Amino acid sequence: MTTLSLHNPASVVGPLVSPVRGSFDWLIEAYQASPRFLDLPAATRRSYAGVLRRVANYELKDGRRFGSLPLASITPGAADQIYAKLKIRPDGSKRLRSAMLSMRVCQRAWSVAQRRYSSEMPALNPFAKMGISYRPTPTRPVTYAELIRFVAMADRLGDHSIGTAAMLAYFWLQRQVDILERLSWEHYRPADAPGIVRIFHHKTHEMIDIPLVDTDGSPLWPEMCERLDHTCRRGPLIIMRDRPDRLRKSYLPWREDYFRHRVADIRAAAGIDSEVKFMGLRHGGNTEGADADLSDAQLRALSGHRTASMVVTYARTSMQQRRDGARKRRDARENLLE
CATH class of the missing domain: 1.10.443.10 (Intergrase catalytic core)
Incomplete structure (x- = not known):
């Protein structure tokens, strides 16, 4: 199982060259080039791109970025670990909605890339069936x-x-x-x-x-x-x-x-x-x-x-x-x- 260590994601810069084929970075690139992504509203595309960048830029204990990992090495356990880290802010407060969105977008990106590159993608989507849910805070009506x-x-x-x-x-x-x-x-x-x-x-x-x-x-x-x-x-x-x-x-x-x-x-x-x-x-x-x-x-x-x-x-x-x-x-x- 891949072990994650949370550092400041904003300080980690993504790859400046084309990602290695079969890596999580490559999956992101494949998803963002797909019609399923390009047909989304502009604000949604920006949101999803930011979410995927945040996940990819998480740093492993050995110093590698999560985005550099081969897809075959990303297990459901690794997905659970990154969700556990994403849902806690640096100050200790929770951000469950943001973390759940991250997992949902990763699940979608994996599924889209899997349909396009079925021979190169693992059959198991590690971000699927994570059993996570979120009850949103009701919006207070303005009087x-x-x-x-x-x-x-x-x-x-x-x-x-x-x-x-x-x-x-x-x-x-x-x-x-x-x-x-x-x-x-x-x-x-x-x-x-x-x-x-x-x-x-x-x-x-x-x-x-x-x-x-x-x-x-x-x-x-x-x-x-x-x-x-x-x-x-x-x-x-x-x-x-x-x-x-x-x-x-x-x-x-x-x-x-x-x-x-x-x-x-x-x-x-x-x-x-x-x-x-x-x-x-x-x-x-x-x-x-x-x-x-x-x-x-x-x-x-x-x-x-x-x-x-x-x-x-x-x-x-x-x-x-x-x-x-x-x-x-x-x-x-x-x-x-x-």
Whole structure:
């Protein structure tokens, strides 16, 4: 059994030349060149690449990197050892979710490479059937009052776009990646349907039309529409950085890491609980809908969460359900302010 000794992974540099065929480094290269990897979203590819690099850069007691090991020498016991080391941070705290993800990605990479190079790969996948599980911490929903505080602080700090992004997540239940990378001005009041906004959900591949006005002409999302109608258009995307890039002298889209750090800064400045995450805004919007007594069908029609059977059942009345759901949510917010 291969014995592992945990050193600082960040200090270990991967191979600068082509990996030895049949090594774990070679497996990573084969997986990252496969359609199964290349077809993943860019953020997922970055995450998986980082995970595999971390595993490959773990150092053995004899000084070798884990990535240099021949695949035939990597046993289930070695996989168990590296999982045990990955799940403990240097300060002794646990990071079970990250460690489990590492094992799942290694399992996937091994399986993909095995299908392509079956004659060169061991039959046993040592990362399979490890019997590990993780119960995620529930995401705390952001309340409407917290949303108002967050947006006010974002505006005060000159981060208008982040306040707008928070409102988009809360009101129209869109995920961060879709808000930052996909939501364009063409989706808001499109020429062919100026009374709607088109919201895309990459997880379900749903593009849903959300009505902006009720049947009597009253606005269903007055706060959101007023915000967008007074937002400067700095590019094709609705959410662009609020200051020109120092080098390019132009406004750029937000990068995920920079956006996350600014969200944390604004949250702290607003005095909001540090456990509150951006994804909690979407959860908060869904919670508002449930508290406003939306039916399950109305919630799903607004959020884009629909099973195959529900598509057949509810597709014909989805626009009316979205209008009814939007009205109930608007009325519930107005009642809070009375």
